[in-house]
Amino acid sequence: MAIADKTVLVTGANRGIGQALVTEALARGAKRVYAGTRTPLVHPDGRVTPLTMDVTSTAQIQAAAEKVESLDVLINNAGIALFDDLSDRGVLEQHLAVNLFGPYGVIQAFLPLLTRSQGAIVNNVSTMAVAPLPLTPAYAISKAAAFNLTQSLRALLAGQGVRVHAVLTGPTDTDMTRGFEIPKASPESVARAIFDGVDNGDEDIFPDPASRTLADSWRNGAVKALELENAAFVAAGPAAA
DSSP states (O other), X not given: OOOTTOEEEEESTTSHHHHHHHHHHHHTTXXXXXXXXSSOOOOSSTTEEXXXXXXXXXXXXXXXHTTOSXXXXXXXXXXXXXXXXXXXXXXXXXXXXXXXXXXXXXXHHHHHHHHHHTOEEEEEOOGGGTSOOTTSHHHHHHHHHXXXXXXXXXXXXXXXXXXXXXXXXXXXXXXXXXXXXXXXXXXXXXXXXXXXXXHXXXXXXXXXXXXXXXXXXXXTSHHHHHXXXXXXXXXXXXXXX
């Protein structure tokens, strides 16, 4: 799917990768970019329509959906990452509310528009979805759940013509990785790679040097093969099980 002349919605659009995704969508000729943020946003480009949307608020999500007439690409980018040691259930629940149930709620609200356009859902998960960093285990758990949600929706929505992409992002130079003295990709390069992956129809997008070291082994590995095998049951119907 080329982004030119398409309508795109990005959550968490006020900074980091989200902000870079808005800029990149505009550079690729998007007709309209809806920028979802928790606080009001002002953007100089007339093609950008700000949407005040806390992804943990059902009311705000629904209100935002009512303002969007058509949609081709939904990018679930909003997320949180806090240091923890799994001793506080509340921290885990906070991550699940934003990183799992947030995308789930946004997808459900905008799915009718995406079905109509035969569009695409892009969920920005993380390489931590497959290999946690013990410094942020609640984040990793929520991203693993979001990745499984992505894989499940990929199979369930294929019959409706809606493509579902997972972005397995590695270390990126954003507020979330502040304090980690490690090699990081720029948000701009990650945004470009995400749209390249959507253009290419990649189910799983590895948008930076660190994550790309996993790409071949993931795409050709036993776990991906099992995902495809299991998805075939959905396509075949209940009788196949």
